[in-house]
Amino acid sequence: MARIIPGYPGNLLVSAMAASFILLMTLYNFNPPVITHALTTEKVIALTVDDGPDPMYSPEIVRILDRYGINATFFVVGEQVEKYPQIVKMEAEAGNEIGNHSYTHNNLDCLKHLDVREEIISTNDIICKYTGQNVNWFRPPRRRHHRSVVREAKLQGLDTILWTSVVETKRARDPEEMAGLVIEQAHPGGIILLHDSRLDRSKTLEALPMIIEGLHKEGYRFVTLSELFGRRNRGI
Numbered sequence: 200m201a202r203i204i205p206g207y208p209g210n211l212l213v214s215a216m217a218a219s220f221i222l223l224m225t226l227y228n229f230n231p232p233v234i235t236h237a238l239t240t241e242k243v244i245a246l247t248v249d250d251g252p253d254p255m256y257s258p259e260i261v262r263i264l265d266r267y268g269i270n271a272t273f274f275v276v277g278e279q280v281e282k283y284p285q286i287v288k289m290e291a292e293a294g295n296e297i298g299n300h301s302y303t304h305n306n307l308d309c310l311k312h313l314d315v316r317e318e319i320i321s322t323n324d325i326i327c328k329y330t331g332q333n334v335n336w337f338r339p340p341r342r343r344h345h346r347s348v349v350r351e352a353k354l355q356g357l358d359t360i361l362w363t364s365v366v367e368t369k370r371a372r373d374p375e376e377m378a379g380l381v382i383e384q385a386h387p388g389g390i391i392l393l394h395d396s397r398l399d400r401s402k403t404l405e406a407l408p409m410i411i412e413g414l415h416k417e418g419y420r421f422v423t424l425s426e427l428f429g430r431r432n433r434g435i
Contacts (some may be wrong), residue, residue: 244419245390245422247393248274252279252283252287256403257396260393270421272336273395291329298337299326300338307343307348319357323357335358336358378413
């Protein structure tokens with residue numbers, strides 16, 4: 200066994216190695232939670248919109264939200280924001296919150312650690328550049344959330360969040376059924392997921408007003424995620 204001699208320079212190396220080992224073990228065992236809903240009895244619910252911005256659907260969703268005087272949280276893809284920065288600016292200026300949905304929308308579970316970090320950091324920077332918002336939330340593409348991805352998001356200051364109900368589902372064949380299922384599944388602190396890109400979202404646009412009106416009749420109030428969890432979404 201190596202003997203540590205007081206005052207010997209090698210002691211510094213041993214101490215540094217020990218500190219590095221402790222740090223690595225701490226990070227390895229650091230497992231932040233994946234959030235699906237808020238614990239509350241108040242009839243509040245959050246709308247979240249994934250995959251944009253998209254010039255065909257995103258502006259119309261913003262107009263629908265504005266018509267009803269409510270806001271949502273838009274989980275944007277970094278490369279999409281770079282294509283359509285004016286749309287994400289419009290979303291933010293209308294009072295909506297912007298969340299991080301990665302830069303490429305790839306399955307992050309299949310990427311190397313440094314690539315995952317770049318996906319998250321670059322999208323945070325892009326969102327801040329075009330909206331002035333600090334980002335609070337990360338939603339992993341395709342619901343792939345290995346603990347290493349969740350951990351990296353947390354290290355970048357983001358909580359990973361999923362949802363409790365989805366507007367677009369194989370169980371619903373038309374907008375009326377889509378709205379009906381979401382209203383049926385609603386509960387205090389719930390999180391609704393809908394999409395504004397990648398596929399034909401015309402049925403989503405038809406279902407959204409029915410969802411809003413139906414939940415209003417049930418006594419629900421719509422909030423952003425940061426409002427749902429009592430956080431302040433600070434600008435720079």
